[in-house]
Amino acid sequence: MEERGSPDGDPELNLDQGPEGLETPIQVVLRVRPMSTAELRRGEQSALRCSGTRTLHVRPPGGAQDVVFRFSAVLDASRTQEDVFQACGVRRLGELALRGFSCTVFTFGQTGSGKTYTLTGPRPQGEGVPVPPSLAGIMQRTFTWLLEQVQHLGTPTTLHASYLEIYNEKVRDLLSSGSPRPLPVRWNKTRGFYVEQLRVVEFGSLGALMELLQMVRSGSRSFFSLGLSRRRSSAHTLNQTSSRSHALLTLYINHHTMSHMDPRVPPAGGKLCFVDLAGSEKVAATGSRGELMLEANSINRSLLALGHCISLLLDPHRKQSHIPFRDSKLTKLLADSLGGRGVTLMVACVSPSVQCLPETLSTLRYASRAQRVTTRPQPPKSPAIKPTQCLETEILQLQEENRRLRSQLVQIDPKGMNSLGSGL
Numbered sequence: 001m002e003e004r005g006s007p008d009g010d011p012e013l014n015l016d017q018g019p020e021g022l023e024t025p026i027q028v029v030l031r032v033r034p035m036s037t038a039e040l041r042r043g044e045q046s047a048l049r050c051s052g053t054r055t056l057h058v059r060p061p062g063g064a065q066d067v068v069f070r071f072s073a074v075l076d077a078s079r080t081q082e083d084v085f086q087a088c089g090v091r092r093l094g095e096l097a098l099r100g101f102s103c104t105v106f107t108f109g110q111t112g113s114g115k116t117y118t119l120t121g122p123r124p125q126g127e128g129v130p131v132p133p134s135l136a137g138i139m140q141r142t143f144t145w146l147l148e149q150v151q152h153l154g155t156p157t158t159l160h161a162s163y164l165e166i167y168n169e170k171v172r173d174l175l176s177s178g179s180p181r182p183l184p185v186r187w188n189k190t191r192g193f194y195v196e197q198l199r200v201v202e203f204g205s206l207g208a209l210m211e212l213l214q215m216v217r218s219g220s221r222s223f224f225s226l227g228l229s230r231r232r233s234s235a236h237t238l239n240q241t242s243s244r245s246h247a248l249l250t251l252y253i254n255h256h257t258m259s260h261m262d263p264r265v266p267p268a269g270g271k272l273c274f275v276d277l278a279g280s281e282k283v284a285a286t287g288s289r290g291e292l293m294l295e296a297n298s299i300n301r302s303l304l305a306l307g308h309c310i311s312l313l314l315d316p317h318r319k320q321s322h323i324p325f326r327d328s329k330l331t332k333l334l335a336d337s338l339g340g341r342g343v344t345l346m347v348a349c350v351s352p353s354v355q356c357l358p359e360t361l362s363t364l365r366y367a368s369r370a371q372r373v374t375t376r377p378q379p380p381k382s383p384a385i386k387p388t389q390c391l392e393t394e395i396l397q398l399q400e401e402n403r404r405l406r407s408q409l410v411q412i413d414p415k416g417m418n419s420l421g422s423g424l
């Protein structure tokens with residue numbers, strides 16, 4: 001039986017064509033992780049076989065005919081993190097973000113299928129234990145690549161970042177100075193859906209971002225390692241460190257051209273958003289109870305809402321306004337990536353084990369549908385930004401400056417800080 005996959009053609013062409021204004025399908029890359037130690041110990045067999053660079057054969061138990069899926073790229077368990085980075089064409093997304101497009105990379109799959117590993121690499125084995133650079137995920141590799149590009153651009157460029165999670169249908173700022181509190185998701189005509197009061201960290205220089213990357217890699221408590229460690233995770237039967245939230249890390253790229261004279265108005269620029277979705281899970285299989293079960297239900301509900309939007313987006317007569325993006329925070333924040341003006345890459349992750357076959361088939365069908373969804377990528381038309389957004393950005397920049405100055409003050413005179421009060 002042949003399942004519908006991506007149309008035949010040269011995958012390089014698909015990943016590298018320019019997208020302006022054209023109907024551009026969501027690119028889907030499939031990654032099969034190696035068998036885990038537990039799966040091997042239980043003697044589980046593989047149900048998957050990759051053939052060529054784009055085809056996956058699924059062998060149902062009982063000798064039934066293979067089910068075949070095709071994607072932009074299919075990566076078997078032997079492929080390294082660098083192979084995955086190359087095959088995903090993320091550099092292309094980075095180039096588009098540098099040109100002002102809004103780009104999204106999201107990982108999708110069952111719990112324990114390797115989404116976080118693919119995006120951010122394995123978790124450090126302990127406090128201060130560095131993760132080898134060869135295991136760095138797509139996110140760190142993109143940062144490094146982006147920094148190199150920015151260095152060679154003729155135009156002064158600034159980079160900002162925000163990092164949030166959606167936990168039990170609440171948006172929490174993972175970079176906030178105090179303990180994260182729920183933030184509202186708003187909508188307006190200019191920005192579409194956005195999170196109000198989300199902290200945006202500015203990287204004043206290339207060196208600062210580089211330093212930050214080094215800190216992330218070495219496991220020091222930089223903003224991002226703080227963000228990573230704050231993200232909700234728990235142990236269940238299928239994953240010892242299961243993410244219990246959807247996490248969205250967004251890089252904002254701004255070029256300062258001569259024509260952009262008003263320093264109060266941030267120049268319009270591109271975005272590159274990395275989304276690590278929490279895994280779908282069968283509560284019976286993960287043995288989740290109590291809080292874990294509530295989390296699982298919330299994760300499954302939002303993934304269902306995402307799947308529903310994807311199905312409706314496949315209708316050629318659809319109207320954007322009729323897609324129920326408002327059904328969940330996740331679909332609100334992914335609305336532009338799925339049906340709007342963004343350029344989107346989905347990395348679907350699966351376990352090879354025959355025991356996971358029902359979930360794997362569901363991921364593969366979900367991913368097959370997703371690659372038939374198209375967007376119409378458009379770079380921002382004008383740098384015009386509403387005054388409220390200017391003020392919001394300025395407040396965030398001042399908060400960031402205040403925080404930096406305070407931490408410098410603490411280093412110079414730890415006691416003197418008491419006289420300053422709690423401030424921001």
Ligand SMILES: Nc1ncnc2c1ncn2[C@@H]1O[C@H](COP(=O)(O)OP(=O)(O)OP(=O)(O)O)[C@@H](O)[C@H]1O
Binds near residue numbers: 244
């Ligand atoms: N390609 C891979 N090579 C080696 N180990 C891997 C690979 N992919 C995943 N793993 C390991 O499998 C386990 C589960 O991976 P990970 O936590 O990334 O799954 P996940 O899909 O993010 O799960 P959840 O949705 O529960 O958060 C981890 O121990 C991870 O290190």
